[in-house]
Amino acid sequence: MTLKITPFINLNGKAKEAIKFYEKALGAEVLSLITYGDMPEVPDMPITDELKDLVASAKLQIGESEVMISDVPDPTHVQSSKQITIGITTNDVEKSKRIFEALEQDGRVDMPFGEQPFSPGFGDVTDKFGVSFLVYTEVQN
Known part of the structure; x- marks a missing residue:
């Protein structure tokens, strides 16, 4: 299944x-x-x-x-409490960074894109439509 x-x-x-x-x-x-x-x-x-x-x-x-x-x-059915966070995962830091930068246009950076202990490239951004994205780069083995 x-x-x-x-x-x-x-x-x-x-x-x-x-x-x-x-x-x-x-x-x-x-x-x-x-x-x-x-x-x-x-x-x-x-x-x-x-x-x-x-x-x-x-x-x-x-x-x-x-x-x-x-x-x-x-329109009264869409409220801020109904926001969706979407995770976007790549295996390439530069690709993750490009996606993050594209989404931040006219949006809001909630956590700047950068290296984290759990990822070589991670950031949290809310786009201009109020949709939250976590852009994550997988650790390559």
Whole structure:
């Protein structure tokens, strides 16, 4: 049996912008993208003009992992307590550093990238969308 954990990021109307950002910063590939306008209308949830272009569900491939991204119809459902931390692991310090620097653009460095006792290159950064990333370099044996 295979068990895979996929982070799911909920945003308030910025999913398309986030997807473009992750394509550039992380080399993400869009595997699927469905807007609310693409979905059949449900009587209990009418699709307003404001919702039609928002992302209902998108799946991104980042390296060997997948991430799901969505815009929530009701922005009050996305709270700071729902933040997701995503771990990104490489086996190359320079690659880890490039990823860290790309994610920190217009974001916030929570722990500067550098050598740690447990990793030759590690840093904690929150991107401009409020998503926290731990960039970790595996120790090479």
